[in-house]
Amino acid sequence: xxxxxxxxxxxxxxxxxxxxxxxxxxxxxIGSTSSCxxxxxxxxxxNFGWPEIEFQEYVERDPERTSTGNYNKEALVNxxxxxxxx
Numbered sequence: 001x002x003x004x005x006x007x008x009x010x011x012x013x014x015x016x017x018x019x020x021x022x023x024x025x026x027x028x029x030i031g032s033t034s035s036c037x038x039x040x041x042x043x044x045x046x047n048f049g050w051p052e053i054e055f056q057e058y059v060e061r062d063p064e065r066t067s068t069g070n071y072n073k074e075a076l077v078n079x080x081x082x083x084x085x086x
Contacts, residue, residue: 004071004075005033006031006072006079007029007031007032007033007035007036008028008031009029010029011028011029032068032072039065039068040069040072040076041072
């Protein structure tokens, strides 16, 4: 049985101002299986640009992280479909 789950939490008062960027009245924080966004695949804007990511090299270098990332992406899509937010 797979016990990994996404973290879904209400926004804190500190995070609440982000609601102005969404049309839905309900906005929640969704974290990956690590309870934050760290396990969602991501890239950070740095040095005035976006880094180029060699996906195949990334997969071969860290297959466990790739597996976790795939699980988190699929779980997020399933959560959004179940909530009606498509």
